[in-house]
Amino acid sequence: MNENGVITVVSGFAGTGKGTVMKKLVREYDHYALSVSMTTRDPRPGEVDGREYFFTDEPSFLKAVEEDRLIEHACYCGKYYGTPRDYVDRKLSEGKDVLLEIEIQGALQIKEKFPDAFLIFILPPSSDELVKRLRGRGTETEEQVKNRLKRAGHESEGIEKYDAVVVNDDVSACADAIDLLVRAAKFRPSHNEDFIGSVRNGILSL
Amino acid sequence: MNENGVITVVSGFAGTGKGTVMKKLVREYDHYALSVSMTTRDPRPGEVDGREYFFTDEPSFLKAVEEDRLIEHACYCGKYYGTPRDYVDRKLSEGKDVLLEIEIQGALQIKEKFPDAFLIFILPPSSDELVKRLRGRGTETEEQVKNRLKRAGHESEGIEKYDAVVVNDDVSACADAIDLLVRAAKFRPSHNEDFIGSVRNGILSL
Numbered sequence: 001m002n003e004n005g006v007i008t009v010v011s012g013f014a015g016t017g018k019g020t021v022m023k024k025l026v027r028e029y030d031h032y033a034l035s036v037s038m039t040t041r042d043p044r045p046g047e048v049d050g051r052e053y054f055f056t057d058e059p060s061f062l063k064a065v066e067e068d069r070l071i072e073h074a075c076y077c078g079k080y081y082g083t084p085r086d087y088v089d090r091k092l093s094e095g096k097d098v099l100l101e102i103e104i105q106g107a108l109q110i111k112e113k114f115p116d117a118f119l120i121f122i123l124p125p126s127s128d129e130l131v132k133r134l135r136g137r138g139t140e141t142e143e144q145v146k147n148r149l150k151r152a153g154h155e156s157e158g159i160e161k162y163d164a165v166v167v168n169d170d171v172s173a174c175a176d177a178i179d180l181l182v183r184a185a186k187f188r189p190s191h192n193e194d195f196i197g198s199v200r201n202g203i204l205s206l
Numbered sequence: 207m208n209e210n211g212v213i214t215v216v217s218g219f220a221g222t223g224k225g226t227v228m229k230k231l232v233r234e235y236d237h238y239a240l241s242v243s244m245t246t247r248d249p250r251p252g253e254v255d256g257r258e259y260f261f262t263d264e265p266s267f268l269k270a271v272e273e274d275r276l277i278e279h280a281c282y283c284g285k286y287y288g289t290p291r292d293y294v295d296r297k298l299s300e301g302k303d304v305l306l307e308i309e310i311q312g313a314l315q316i317k318e319k320f321p322d323a324f325l326i327f328i329l330p331p332s333s334d335e336l337v338k339r340l341r342g343r344g345t346e347t348e349e350q351v352k353n354r355l356k357r358a359g360h361e362s363e364g365i366e367k368y369d370a371v372v373v374n375d376d377v378s379a380c381a382d383a384i385d386l387l388v389r390a391a392k393f394r395p396s397h398n399e400d401f402i403g404s405v406r407n408g409i410l411s412l
Contacts, residue, residue: 001373013409123401127408149412156406164393165402167207177393184390187370187383195329196371200362202333203219206355 002192005031005092006185007114009100009107010178012122013152015134017168021122022101024175033091035100038064041079054084072102072109081106097182104158111161118185120178121162125169208398211237211298212391213320215306215313216384218328219358221340223374227328228307230381239297241306244270247285260290278308278315287312303388310364317367324391326384327368331375 012018026034038054040061049055056064061080064070073082083100091098100110110117124130130152134145159165164181168174189196218224232240244260246267255261262270267286270276279288289306297304306316316323330336336358340351365371370387374380395402 001371121395123405127405127412130405130409131412149409153406153410153412156402156409159402159406160395162395164390165207165395165398166393167401180386181390181393184370184387187372187387189327189366189368189371192371195373196362196365199329199333199336200359200365203336203355203362204359206333206337206359 001195002186003095004191005033005095005097006182006191007088007092007098007100007110007117008032008178008182008185009102009110009117009119010122011101011103011107011119011155011162012168013124013130013155014148015130015137015152016122016124017133017171017174018101018122020171021168021174021178022099024171025099025178028175029179031095031097033087033094033096033098035083035088035091035098037081037102038070038084039079039081041081071113072106074103074105074109076103083110104155104161108158108161116188116190118182118188119162119164120181121159121165122168122174123159123165125167207401208392209301210397211239211301211303212388212397213294213298213304213306213316213323214238214384214388214391215308215316215323215325216328217307217309217313217325217361217368218374219330219336219361220354221336221343221358222328222330223339223377223380224307224328226377227374227380227384228305230377231305231384234381235385237301237303239293239300239302239304241289241293241297241304243287243308244276244290245285245287247287277319278312280309280311280315282309289316310361310367314364314367322394322396324370324388324394325368326370326372326387327365328374328380329365329371331373 010018010022022034026032036050036054038056038061040056040058043055065073069085070082071085071088073080088098107119111119134148166174166177216224216228228240232238242256242260244262244267246262246264249261271279275291276288277291277294279286289308294304313325317325340354372380372383
């Protein structure tokens with residue numbers, strides 16, 4: 001059976017705590033590698049180039065797209081975001097499960113290019129809890145909270161296209177559930193085509 | 207999230223040790239219920255009605271089909287086999303994961319009727335090992351072994367329609383892998399439609 005890494009895409013509404021769960025996974029299990037996206041948005045205070053994002057300008061980003069150096073990309077609020085191919089390829093070949101924290105538009109691009117990718121959507125325990133968390137951040141105006149909820153409503157239409165949904169009620173439990181799912185994802189036929197082919201051909205040639 | 211039971215279909219070539227694995231699962235984990243099929247074939251020595259199979263005659267079997275009391279059925283070598291609905295329904299409502307050991311024809315019927323069913327195909331470690339196990343049984347003629355291999359070749363064409371493949375190299379490891387898969391199957395969107403709907407409707411109504 002194929003023990004190679006799985007491209008694991010994690011999406012979720014703003015306010016579901018995706019980032020915290022991803023950091024916990026990478027810290028507690030050594031078989032994950034967290035992909036760093038490229039973006040044309042400005043760094044926020046405390047963000048480090050190459051850690052949160054690879055910060056770049058628009059001409060360089062578009063050149064990367066043209067040269068097929070990004071496995072997915074999308075545009076939000078006039079800024080570009082994308083996933084560099086070289087890091088993903090390298091980590092997969094090292095046997096790591098590569099975590100991509102991207103939204104639905106990019107997630108579906110990944111699924112199309114890599115049918116073996118596994119897509120996980122993180123849900124809040126309830127819609128009330130989501131509102132509470134967004135307001136509780138204290139960093140956003142009521143207008144911004146409303147915009148995020150509007151976008152969440154839109155994103156929610158695509159949840160059925162994911163392979164799995166996980167509730168983030170408790171960060172540890174959520175990370176453990178994702179790890180269970182990634183281990184299970186290695187048993188999918190799409191991840192074991194070579195092995196299935198070898199058994200099948202062996203039987204047919206008898 | 208939905209903690210209800212999952213209909214788990216296990217298939218595999220003759221000689222892969224499906225039966226042993228299923229018994230181990232039921233013995234070691236208390237959340238499984240093993241479905242007993244109805245058949246028109248004669249009991250073999252040692253088989254008990256209601257344990258290995260519900261033995262019946264053809265008119266009774268066909269009446270059960272007509273009255274939609276079987277969730278799948280198929281015919282092999284002139285004998286009918288089918289899965290009674292009442293046992294499956296009762297065990298699922300008790301929160302049990304119901305194991306069905308059936309072949310590909312029945313498995314695909316189940317998937318069509320219950321999109322939430324989870325289909326697992328057990329593979330031998332290699333085609334050579336499969337031949338060795340079939341011959342090693344010592345109960346079959348070389349002609350019967352050849353027939354089983356021919357059928358295995360045919361069945362192997364459908365493996366990609368399953369949700370997962372598991373190698374039975376070691377019975378305990380194989381049972382543990384199946385248990386991992388069944389636990390992971392509860393996170394599929396198709397198993398959590400009500401919860402996803404409640405979060406979505408909550409957000410959209412804000």
